[in-house]
Amino acid sequence: MKVVWIEDERQLLQEWTQYLKKESIEVFGAETVAEAKALVEEKKPDMLLVDWVLPGGESGLELCKWNERHWGLPFIMVTAKGDELDKVLALELGADDYLTKPFGLRELSARIKAVLRRTGKGKTQDKEKQDEQIVQRGQLRLDFVRFTAQLEQTKLELTRTEFLLLWRLASNPGRVFTRTHLMDEALGDVFIGYERTLDSHIRNLRRKLEEGGAQCEFIQTVYGVGYRFAEQAAEG
Incomplete structure (x- = not known):
């Protein structure tokens, strides 16, 4: 698997790269947003x-926003910022996980693999497996491999977080999820403790x-x- 890491501390990046190899x-390092985009x-x-x-007044959040608009790649925010509001902001921008420095190399490796498993990026999928990754609920079609959502012929512009929440709900029509359970099953334990952000994601989903x-x-x-996916909607 391949990872692009935007990190300005070269010595740390080299150490982490050697371990992850x-x-x-495979890690490709960049020190600026422009370098990361090119990589x-x-x-x-x-x-x-x-x-x-x-350095230079840049913020990794710029790359996160660009990723949301253009690539849709899973990503982990790696930072010394440990304030709860910072974590909430990163998660709401679509981060799949959040690591606060300093952290252990084994933890980093485990979190990378967990995110890739959860987002379906960590293994090659054949055509049969891809077919299993499509959910059709009435006029709504979700494709987990391509991370796309459509209503009839209209493509929905969802954030990664919104897609994962909708996928989990649509995969279990009629099942009631508590807020904590929904965040845990759809997004992983990094989101536990941020249940209050779930309501804003649901509002955005409904609007879209x-x-x-x-x-x-x-x-x-x-x-x-909590919430559930309407059974009548699933029947179309």
């Missing part, structure tokens, strides 16, 4: 590791589904519990 993870286009990585604070031409309510609120 032993774990069959992604050239190397076609499976995921990104993004340092928040970069409505704007895309949804003819019924796909996501229902179960008051005092």
